Amino acid sequence: MHLSSSSFGKYGHYRAFALNEIAGKKIKYAGEASCVVCHKSEANHKKKGDHARLSCEICHGAGSRHASYAGNFKSKNLPDSLLLNKPVERQFCARCHQDNLARVKIKCDTINFSAVKLVNTKDHNVADEDTRLPYKCIDCHNPHMP
Amino acid sequence: MKLINKNANRRSFLKAGLFLAGGAAATTLLKPYNAIAVVPEEPKGEKPWYGIGIDIDKCIGCGSCAKSCKIENDVPMEPFFFRSWVEQYTILNDGSVKVESPNGGLDGFTQSVPDKDVFKSFFVPKMCNHCSKSPCTQVCPVGATFESPEGVVLIDEKYCIGCRYCIQACPYGCRYLHPKKKVADKCTLCYHRIKKGMQPACFANCPTGARIFGDLHDKKSELVRFLKDHTCMVLKPHMNTGAKLFYNSLSAEVR
Amino acid sequence: MEEFKHLFEMLPKVQGYIYPNEVDLNWSILIVLYPYITGLVAGAFILASLERVFKVKVLKPTYHLALLTALSFLLVATMPLINHLGKPMRAYEIMITPHLTSAMAIFGFVYLWYLMVVLLLEIWFDYRKDVIIWSNQSTGIKKIIYKIISLGTTDISPKAVALDNKMGYIITIIGIPSAFLLHGYVGFIFGSIKANPWWSTVLMPVIFLFSAMVSGIALVMLIYMIVTRIRKMKIDMACLDTIAKYLFYILILDFTLESLDQIHRIYVSEESFEIINLLISGKLYITLFIFQVIMGTLIPLFTLGTLQFYKPADKTRKTIYLIISSLVLFGIFFMRWNVVIGGQLFSKSFYGFTSFKISLIGTEGYLMAFIWLVIPLAILSFLLWLLPPWKKQEEEYDPEST
Numbered sequence: 001m002h003l004s005s006s007s008f009g010k011y012g013h014y015r016a017f018a019l020n021e022i023a024g025k026k027i028k029y030a031g032e033a034s035c036v037v038c039h040k041s042e043a044n045h046k047k048k049g050d051h052a053r054l055s056c057e058i059c060h061g062a063g064s065r066h067a068s069y070a071g072n073f074k075s076k077n078l079p080d081s082l083l084l085n086k087p088v089e090r091q092f093c094a095r096c097h098q099d100n101l102a103r104v105k106i107k108c109d110t111i112n113f114s115a116v117k118l119v120n121t122k123d124h125n126v127a128d129e130d131t132r133l134p135y136k137c138i139d140c141h142n143p144h145m146p
Numbered sequence: 147m148k149l150i151n152k153n154a155n156r157r158s159f160l161k162a163g164l165f166l167a168g169g170a171a172a173t174t175l176l177k178p179y180n181a182i183a184v185v186p187e188e189p190k191g192e193k194p195w196y197g198i199g200i201d202i203d204k205c206i207g208c209g210s211c212a213k214s215c216k217i218e219n220d221v222p223m224e225p226f227f228f229r230s231w232v233e234q235y236t237i238l239n240d241g242s243v244k245v246e247s248p249n250g251g252l253d254g255f256t257q258s259v260p261d262k263d264v265f266k267s268f269f270v271p272k273m274c275n276h277c278s279k280s281p282c283t284q285v286c287p288v289g290a291t292f293e294s295p296e297g298v299v300l301i302d303e304k305y306c307i308g309c310r311y312c313i314q315a316c317p318y319g320c321r322y323l324h325p326k327k328k329v330a331d332k333c334t335l336c337y338h339r340i341k342k343g344m345q346p347a348c349f350a351n352c353p354t355g356a357r358i359f360g361d362l363h364d365k366k367s368e369l370v371r372f373l374k375d376h377t378c379m380v381l382k383p384h385m386n387t388g389a390k391l392f393y394n395s396l397s398a399e400v401r
Numbered sequence: 402m403e404e405f406k407h408l409f410e411m412l413p414k415v416q417g418y419i420y421p422n423e424v425d426l427n428w429s430i431l432i433v434l435y436p437y438i439t440g441l442v443a444g445a446f447i448l449a450s451l452e453r454v455f456k457v458k459v460l461k462p463t464y465h466l467a468l469l470t471a472l473s474f475l476l477v478a479t480m481p482l483i484n485h486l487g488k489p490m491r492a493y494e495i496m497i498t499p500h501l502t503s504a505m506a507i508f509g510f511v512y513l514w515y516l517m518v519v520l521l522l523e524i525w526f527d528y529r530k531d532v533i534i535w536s537n538q539s540t541g542i543k544k545i546i547y548k549i550i551s552l553g554t555t556d557i558s559p560k561a562v563a564l565d566n567k568m569g570y571i572i573t574i575i576g577i578p579s580a581f582l583l584h585g586y587v588g589f590i591f592g593s594i595k596a597n598p599w600w601s602t603v604l605m606p607v608i609f610l611f612s613a614m615v616s617g618i619a620l621v622m623l624i625y626m627i628v629t630r631i632r633k634m635k636i637d638m639a640c641l642d643t644i645a646k647y648l649f650y651i652l653i654l655d656f657t658l659e660s661l662d663q664i665h666r667i668y669v670s671e672e673s674f675e676i677i678n679l680l681i682s683g684k685l686y687i688t689l690f691i692f693q694v695i696m697g698t699l700i701p702l703f704t705l706g707t708l709q710f711y712k713p714a715d716k717t718r719k720t721i722y723l724i725i726s727s728l729v730l731f732g733i734f735f736m737r738w739n740v741v742i743g744g745q746l747f748s749k750s751f752y753g754f755t756s757f758k759i760s761l762i763g764t765e766g767y768l769m770a771f772i773w774l775v776i777p778l779a780i781l782s783f784l785l786w787l788l789p790p791w792k793k794q795e796e797e798y799d800p801e802s803t
Contacts, residue, residue, distance in 0.1 A: 013500050014292035018302035025338035028218045029347050054353045058210050062217050095254040096208045096353060102234055102257060102267035103206045115204045115354040224405045225412070228421045245418035245752050272420075281596060287506035288494040307494060308487015310427040311505050317596035319420030319749050323427060325404065328487030385595060401750045 028062040031055070035067060042144050049145030050117075059092070059143065060084040093137040094121040194361040195297045196335060197390040199372040200271055202397075204356035207232055207269035209251040211348035211357065215273075216252065218336060218347035225249045227322045229333040230273040230348050235399055237265045243399050270393070270400050271357065273348065274299060274320040274333035275381065278388035282312040282321060282332075291330065297362075297390060298335045306330050317385045335359075362390065407758065417753025426745045426757050430770045431481040436587045436609065437737045438478045438777070443584035443610070444617010445471040446520070446576060451647070453573045459643045465527065465790030466628065467621045472520050473780035479512060481773050484764060504590045515583050519576040524788075525550075526569040530557045531793045546787065584613040591740060598673035599680070599744040604662045611655035616733035618648045619726040626723055628785065638715050641722055642708075648729070649705035656698050659736075676751040684754060685743045688735045697732010701725045 010016035035056045036043040046052060057063050066082050073082070099120040127134045137143075215230035216223060232251030236244040236259050244259060257267070276299050283291050283299060290306035293299050306329035313321040313330060324331040336346035340359075344350065349359040360369025372378075378392035381400065393400075411424055449467035452460040483492050499506035533555055536547030585606035591597075592605025622644045629636045666677065681689050704725055712718065747754050760766045 008289070008498060011295055012292055013289035013498070015289075015302050015305055018292075018300065018305065019294055019337075021302075021304070022300055022334055022337045023341040025219075027339060027342070027344070029214060029339075029350055031344055031350060053355060055351055057214070058351050058353055062214070096206055098254075098256070100207070100255065100257045100267075101261055101264045102236065102255070102269055105203050105268075115356070116206050224408065225421060226405070226408050226424045231421050233418075243752070245750070247418070247421055250421045281594075285503045285505065285594070286500055287503040287508075288491075289498050289500045290494075305491070305494065306488065307491040309482075309485075309505065310487070311503070311590075313422075313427050314745075315594050315596055317749055319422050322422040323425070323487060330487075401752065 026064075028064050029055075029057050030062075030064040030067040032057070035063065038067075038070065045142065045144040049142070051144060051146055059087055088136055088138055090121055090135075090137055093141075093143075097121065193295060193363065195363045196276065196340065197297070197360065197362040197369055197392065198273070198276065198335075199358035199360070199369050199376075199378065199392050199394070201356045201358070201372070201376070201394045202268055202270060203395050204354045205232070205269040205271055206354055206356075207234060207251060207255045208353060209254045210351045210353060211271055211273075212250045212252045214347040214351040215333075218339075219334070221331070222325055224325075225252075227325070227331070229320070229331070230271065232269055232271045233400075234267065234269050235397065236267040237397075237399060238263050239265045241265075266397075268395075268397065270396075271348075272318065272320070273391065274335070275318055275387065275389035275391040276333075276335060278390060279386065281315040281317065281385070281387055285311045285315040287311065291332075294337070296340075298337055298340075299332070300334055300337060301330055301332055303327055303329045303331070317382050317387065407760075411756060411758070414756040415753060416756075417748070418750060419748035419753045419755050420750055423745075423748050424755055426742070426755065428741055428745060429485070429757075429765045430742075430759055430767070431485040431765055431773070433734070433737045433741045434481040434770055434773055435478065436584075436591075436741070437616070437734055438474050438481070438773070439587050440584055440609065440613030440616050440733065440737070441620050442471045442475045442478060442515075442617065443580040443613040444615065444619075445474070445621050446580045446617070447614050448618050448621050448644070448647070450573045450577050450580075453570065454577065457643065459637075459639050462637045462640045463621050463625050463644065465788075465793065466625055466785075467617075468520065468524050468527070469784045469788065469790070470621055470624055470781055471617075472524060473784055474777040475512075475516055475520060476780055477773060477777045480776075481770070482508075484769065484773070504586070504593050507586065508590075511579075511583055511586055515576075515579050519572060519579050523569055523572040523576060525552075526565045526572065528788055528793070529554060529565050530562050532788070533557050535792075543787075581610060585610045591744070596749055597744050598671065599677060599747070600740065602662055602665075604658055608655070608658050608662060611651060611658055612733050612736050614651045615648065615655050616730055618644060618651065619729035619733075622648065622722060623726040623730065624781070626719065626726075632791070634791075636719060638718065641718070642712075645705055645708060645722060645725075648726075649702070649709065652698065652702055652705065652729070656702060673751055676747045680743060680747050680754070684746050684756070685739055689739050689743070692735040693732050693739055696728050697735060701729050701732070 007016035008014070011019075032043075032055045039056075042056075046054070046056075061084050063084055066078075066084050069082055070078060073079070096116055097119055099118045103116065103118055121137075125135050125140065209232055212228065212231045215221065216228075219229060221227055221229055228250045230250075231247055232255075233245055233247045234251070234255050236246075236257075238244065238259060240263075246255075246258065248255070251269075251271075255269070257264075259267075276293075276297060278293070278297060280293065280299050283293055286292075287309060288305060288307055289302075291299065291301045291312055303324075308323065308328050308330065310323055310330065313323065316332075321330050321332045323329070336344075336348075339346055339350075345359055349357045358369050358372045360367035360372075362370065364370065372394070373392055376394040378394050379396040380387075380389040380392060381396070382389075408424055415424060445467045448460070449464050449471065451457050452464045483489050486492060495506055496509045499509065501507075529551060532547050532551045534557065536544055536551060539547065588606035588609030591600040591609075592602055594600045622641065625644075626636060626641070666674065704721060708718065708721065713721075742757055745755075746757060762768050
């Protein structure tokens with residue numbers, strides 16, 4: 001019960017404590033800076049490649065718990081709850097790279113300017129021509145340095 | 147906010163007019179241009195005053211923002227509750243407008259109209275505009291939603307009575323009733339992150355830099371430069387909500 | 402999953418594009434009831450004050466009935482609102498930290514003012530003398546109740562009674578603007594939402610006020626006929642005719658205002674015009690055109706208009722009044738429905754519609770709504786038993802003799 005909250009009206013017509021309560025929520029996305037500490041090689045790759053602007057967690061998911069606890073498991077056997085996903089399917093890259101007119105902008109003279117390079121994932125190297133085995137995008141592109 | 151109040155002359159003109167018409171009492175009572183007489187003015191000084199810029203040209207509709215928002219803020223995963231979502235507008239050659247947002251864009255988009263029929267198409271990420279004259283805080287009967295000193299519109303979930311008046315009052319559809327907590331819920335601009343000096347989740351997870359978060363008071367911030375370099379527009383300007391979410395290349399079809 | 406079932410069922414019914422948060426309708430039938438019930442209160446009170454302040458003596462038989470009706474509905478008016486809150490236990494906050502820029506925050510005060518200062522006081526002064534007399538005549542529990550109601554006063558000298566009358570008169574005079582305030586203000590709750598073009602019109606408070614009067618008058622008319630029938634007394638036709646006359650006039654005003662609003666909308670044809678046009682010709686067609694306009698307004702208007710210069714036999718007139726007042730009540734209910742529900746059916750993006758479905762049971766179902774409508778009638782029956790207007794002693798004129 002907050003019959004008369006002592007902080008009500010301190011800054012305005014609201015409970016000033018609410019500010020701290022909201023500010024105190026847990027963070028889920030730790031941010032790239034924290035990943036770099038342990039994953040130097042991936043980070044170095046990424047820095048040089050076209051995915052430099054992509055935060056690790058766009059692809060690997062929220063990693064705050066992973067970043068704070070993974071250090072305790074040097075054995076490389078992270079418990080499942082701490083594992084981050086490794087998005088290997090073609091579908092995943094298509095989220096950003098699939099041909100879509102909405103991603104194409106016509107700007108001044110640059111026809112088909114777009115913030116990303118687009119391919120039609122339905123026919124861009126779908127399967128090996130000889131073996132007929134389906135390709136994943138990461139078979140040819142390093143996700144960290146495409 | 148200096149940046150958007152370019153109509154200072156008009157304001158003083160209006161003031162003079164009111165003075166003549168209604169006398170001194172009227173001018174002190176009615177503040178022109180501030181629909182909400184009691185709303186806090188934009189604080190002057192060094193304190194940050196956050197705003198948002200979104201570059202529609204750069205948005206590729208990957209939905210990373212919508213997805214990371216739901217995860218970061220424990221928003222219920224059902225497709226009826228969104229703090230941040232992406233809309234795809236497709237203007238067809240026959241002039242009709244098609245708007246879609248399957249699951250708020252969380253799972254990405256696929257073009258549903260054959261290329262030959264498309265006149266133009268683009269994505270518009272939506273989120274709370276953190277209005278400085280926000281209609282939603284104006285109507286809250288108890289003071290459970292308010293504007294923080296940094297210009298972020300927040301909800302006190304321990305104080306909200308769940309009357310949903312604010313949901314009705316938001317012109318942008320940015321609020322919902324939290325199905326478990328039974329209180330109104332909305333974007334906090336990741337207040338818990340920005341207070342620690344981090345970017346809000348949707349900004350940190352944008353692959354193309356289409357979203358720019360920054361301090362409108364800091365004239366050297368990326369956001370202020372963005373506003374300077376682009377012709378930006380807010381949504382529904384006629385509502386005079388003092389929105390602090392500025393879009394570059396906003397099409398007239400977007401509502 | 403179970404708890405979102407109704408929302409998932411709604412998804413395929415969405416037409417065009419709506420903001421994702423708009424699938425769920427936030428204000429449902431309980432919020433329809435709220436303006437409906439407050440409207441009945443305001444209307445009934447205004448009818449009562451006609452008799453008192455404007456000295457329309459023929460309305461005497463309905464005077465106390467109208468006041469008691471107003472009271473019994475007012476006692477319930479807040480219940481649907483509180484019932485609807487996400488956190489009902491926090492409702493008190495609206496009284497301790499009212500946010501003055503919010504139209505809703507003031508409701509608690511307007512409500513209390515109206516209940517305590519206007520209605521309760523007025524009824525108390527009106528009944529004080531009779532309650533003292535009745536407490537002397539009755540025994541048992543009823544005597545105790547009367548004793549409590551009289552608040553310990555015993556003076557029934559002509560001087561004291563004259564003071565009662567004077568106070569009642571003053572309170573009625575305060576009461577009329579208060580009734581206007583109460584309901585005009587409810588209209589403002591909707592009219593002030595600039596985000597919603599269906600609500601946001603300056604005429605909203607005025608329209609709400611007049612429709613409130615219409616519904617309140619119709620309600621008193623209906624209750625008067627029913628109560629008299631139950632008491633097996635003769636219905637005072639002069640009184641009914643006068644009520645009908647007022648109903649007719651105010652209905653004209655109400656209809657004019659609402660038409661004005663719509664004509665203005667059509668003529669200025671703002672950004673929202675297309676979607677509203679689709680709304681009223683589609684989703685609201687039945688509730689707006691058939692229920693509200695034709696059944697609730699045009700039919701009563703023509704019938705009452707005809708009765709102004711052609712008067713059939715008493716018995717026919719009684720039947721007509723019975724039907725007309727029910728139709729008006731029905732129509733005004735759907736007027737509230739069209740405002741509250743209609744305003745949420747279209748998206749604020751103006752690109753599409755959601756749909757509305759309510760269930761029978763549950764806190765926001767038909768049953769609950771029905772209960773909130775029946776409780777005031779139960780309260781009214783109790784009040785009529787406790788404070789029967791027809792047993793009041795009248796010095797100046799006897800209601801039964803007119």
